Amino acid sequence: xxGFQASQxxxxxxxxxxxxxxxxxxxxRNCCFTGVRRKLHACVVxxxxxxxxxxxxxxxxxKEIRVDLYERLPVPFGLVRFGVAPDHxxxxxxxxxxxxxxxxxxxxFCGNVMVGRDVMVSDLQEAYDAVVLSYGAEDDxxxxxxxxxxxxxxxxxxxxGWYNGLPENKDLMPDLNVETAVVLGQGNVALDLARILxxxxxxxxxxxITGAALDAIAESKIKRIFVVGRRGPLQVAFTIKELRxxxxxxxxxxxxxxxxxEGIERVLLENIPRPRRRLTELLLKSTPQGxxxxxxxxxxxxxxxxxxxxxxxxxxGERVGGIHFQLNKLEASGDTMKAVPTGNSEDMxxxxxxxxxxxxxxxxxxxxxxxxRRGVIPNNRGRVEGRAxxxxxxxxxxxxxxxxxxxxxxxxxxxxxxxxxxxxxxxSPQAGFESIxxxxxxxxxxxxxxxxxxxxxxxxxERGLKLDKPxxxxxxxxxxxxxxxx
Amino acid sequence: xxxLGQATFxxxxxxxxxxxxxxxxxxxxxxxxxxxxxxxxxxxxxxVPLPHILLNxxxxxxxxxxxxxxxELKMRWVNICLLNRDGKPLWMSGRVGExxxxxxxxxxxxxxxxxxxxxxxxxxxxxVYLPTEAYERMCQPTEDELDMLDLAVGLAETSRLGCQxxxxxxxxxxxxxxxxxxxxxxxxxxxxxxEG
Numbered sequence: 001x002x003g004f005q006a007s008q009x010x011x012x013x014x015x016x017x018x019x020x021x022x023x024x025x026x027x028x029r030n031c032c033f034t035g036v037r038r039k040l041h042a043c044v045v046x047x048x049x050x051x052x053x054x055x056x057x058x059x060x061x062x063k064e065i066r067v068d069l070y071e072r073l074p075v076p077f078g079l080v081r082f083g084v085a086p087d088h089x090x091x092x093x094x095x096x097x098x099x100x101x102x103x104x105x106x107x108x109f110c111g112n113v114m115v116g117r118d119v120m121v122s123d124l125q126e127a128y129d130a131v132v133l134s135y136g137a138e139d140d141x142x143x144x145x146x147x148x149x150x151x152x153x154x155x156x157x158x159x160x161g162w163y164n165g166l167p168e169n170k171d172l173m174p175d176l177n178v179e180t181a182v183v184l185g186q187g188n189v190a191l192d193l194a195r196i197l198x199x200x201x202x203x204x205x206x207x208x209i210t211g212a213a214l215d216a217i218a219e220s221k222i223k224r225i226f227v228v229g230r231r232g233p234l235q236v237a238f239t240i241k242e243l244r245x246x247x248x249x250x251x252x253x254x255x256x257x258x259x260x261x262e263g264i265e266r267v268l269l270e271n272i273p274r275p276r277r278r279l280t281e282l283l284l285k286s287t288p289q290g291x292x293x294x295x296x297x298x299x300x301x302x303x304x305x306x307x308x309x310x311x312x313x314x315x316x317g318e319r320v321g322g323i324h325f326q327l328n329k330l331e332a333s334g335d336t337m338k339a340v341p342t343g344n345s346e347d348m349x350x351x352x353x354x355x356x357x358x359x360x361x362x363x364x365x366x367x368x369x370x371x372x373r374r375g376v377i378p379n380n381r382g383r384v385e386g387r388a389x390x391x392x393x394x395x396x397x398x399x400x401x402x403x404x405x406x407x408x409x410x411x412x413x414x415x416x417x418x419x420x421x422x423x424x425x426x427x428s429p430q431a432g433f434e435s436i437x438x439x440x441x442x443x444x445x446x447x448x449x450x451x452x453x454x455x456x457x458x459x460x461x462e463r464g465l466k467l468d469k470p471x472x473x474x475x476x477x478x479x480x481x482x483x484x485x486x
Numbered sequence: 487x488x489x490l491g492q493a494t495f496x497x498x499x500x501x502x503x504x505x506x507x508x509x510x511x512x513x514x515x516x517x518x519x520x521x522x523x524x525x526x527x528x529x530x531x532x533x534v535p536l537p538h539i540l541l542n543x544x545x546x547x548x549x550x551x552x553x554x555x556x557x558e559l560k561m562r563w564v565n566i567c568l569l570n571r572d573g574k575p576l577w578m579s580g581r582v583g584e585x586x587x588x589x590x591x592x593x594x595x596x597x598x599x600x601x602x603x604x605x606x607x608x609x610x611x612x613x614v615y616l617p618t619e620a621y622e623r624m625c626q627p628t629e630d631e632l633d634m635l636d637l638a639v640g641l642a643e644t645s646r647l648g649c650q651x652x653x654x655x656x657x658x659x660x661x662x663x664x665x666x667x668x669x670x671x672x673x674x675x676x677x678x679x680x681e682g
Contacts, residue, residue, distance in 0.1 A: 053599060060598060090608035097602060241633040275636035403637050405610045408599045 046135035048078020050394020057415030086207035111448030147311030152320030156356030163213035165473035178351025185356035186229035255301035382414030452484035605649035612648035
């Protein structure tokens with residue numbers, strides 16, 4: 001009896017919400033038909049965190065606007081899928097919130113469409129009230145030193161793409177049949193690489209790392225990885241969470257040279273910001289005098305004050321044999337410390353070199369202004385300079401740095417700019433994707449909708465289930481498209 | 487059944503007092519007078535999450551619990567005032583033992599992008615500033631929380647992650663602020679940059 005009462009009580013509540021959302025839907029539609037309110041239409045290029053956060057902000061803060069999201073690949077989420085390390089599944093939870101956004105009826109996902117090739121930015125500007133570019137930073141910085149082209153030198157980006165299943169990197173197959181690897185650069189990507197290559201393979205097995213990468217890492221002979229920076233311990237760019245993971249990595253010893261840390265304790269007494277202080281304290285704890293760190297047969301270490309000058313070949317000249325470093329000392333230059341050569345140098349043998357000195361954005365379309373030096377689209381709080389109706393967010397806006405919360409705030413800022421401008425503009429109604437679709441059809445582009453993606457998603461998860469991992473990613477674009485069309 | 491508290495409910499959620507200078511604001515909390523602190527119009531404004539209503543407005547659930555443990559129940563709900571990024575105060579209520587993140591999520595996500603990692607200590611999107619008194623009264627943040635907080639934009643003395651703030655009876659009426667950080671994005675340029 002009580003149960004019955006309860007369900008009677010509950011039903012109207014549920015129904016009322018349901019009906020309410022239905023009603024509001026009708027109201028919007030009527031407005032459009034009668035032309036009382038103009039239908040606003042925006043599009044975002046790139047479906048990584050910046051793209052999705054921009055969409056989220058637009059949809060949430062303007063109840064009229066429709067947003068279409070263009071993505072080069074058939075699968076969404078950009079670096080959340082292809083950049084976040086497989087052993088950081090929690091960071092990927094943000095996909096749930098993005099998926100919720102994508103289920104809005106005012107949202108359309110247009111996957112497998114490459115802006116700049118299949119459709120130009122000028123076409124988009126004709127079809128939309130606002131175009132937001134958030135296509136990220138797909139290129140990586142080069143060292144520009146002799147020997148960089150030798151086999152055995154890889155970009156961090158490519159390796160990350162390889163173990164995360166980025167289609168363009170699926171055939172990379174780096175040769176891990178070496179004992180010593182060197183990562184150039186001391187950012188979080190550098191530590192991600194070192195960690196993935198040194199993590200016991202049984203732990204990786206439970207992640208969404210690609211099967212091919214898992215096999216290669218299981219066969220890996222890598223015994224030690226050095227992460228090298230041109231400046232000192234107080235200038236490292238990685239963050240404490242990633243460092244702690246390295247220090248606590250099972251079966252891996254942390255090797256730090258105590259002489260690098262001379263005088264650091266004195267600096268800690270000064271008033272330095274808490275993040276830097278805690279990071280440095282953990283570094284100190286991990287030196288041989290410190291207490292932190294694991295024992296193991298494999299090791300990793302940080303090397304400081306070294307700039308690579310040349311990548312040295314093996315005796316037969318066929319692949320990487322080592323690196324020639326110039327040693328640096330630090331000199332104050334304004335607010336920062338600059339590395340200047342001491343005149344000394346050092347050779348270090350190694351079989352694998354991973355350069356991780358930053359990503360950079362590429363120009364998308366000759367039509368869009370681009371600052372080649374900074375590798376960003378010149379903009380003012382997200383408004384592309386000199387181009388009304390064109391915006392940017394994420395790494396292409398402010399450069400490849402920061403955590404997901406940074407990108408979130410940055411995308412909200414751009415979203416705000418779009419909404420501010422869009423309400424002030426009085427243009428004729430824009431057709432949006434409907435006017436782009438024929439162009440794509442004539443080029444034979446198979447557009448992947450969000451529903452199509454969920455089909456790909458299901459296939460990946462089913463494959464993962466058999467292997468006891470969250471998903472087994474599909475690496476081939478053609479195969480993705482086959483599953484997309486059901 | 488609903489009419490039981492309508493007159494009293496009209497003043498709920500309590501209006502914030504003018505001027506937010508004092509950190510813990512004493513306001514006439516009605517949460518302990520009538521349980522649960524909800525009414526239909528607040529439901530439609532999205533302030534009170536659906537699950538609360540389902541759980542607690544149902545007579546068969548509410549009646550016995552009040553009569554059995556009224557003293558304990560007094561403190562089971564707390565009201566929190568969240569100053570959103572736009573500076574607007576939002577009153578929301580949560581159960582003791584719930585995290586602040588949960589309370590915000592249950593309120594239909596009035597704070598955009600809040601809790602991206604869903605409370606797994608893997609992001610900083612649920613970053614809030616607590617009143618000093620509350621910060622000091624709470625248990626110290628764990629090392630893992632501090633590690634994440636160190637990445638937070640606009641880190642301050644009383645910064646905490648919402649997913650680690652567990653509601654206590656004494657938090658009733660507490661004002662927490664969501665950092666508005668779009669302004670200082672540019673100063674961040676050097677923080678996450680990779681150094682070669």
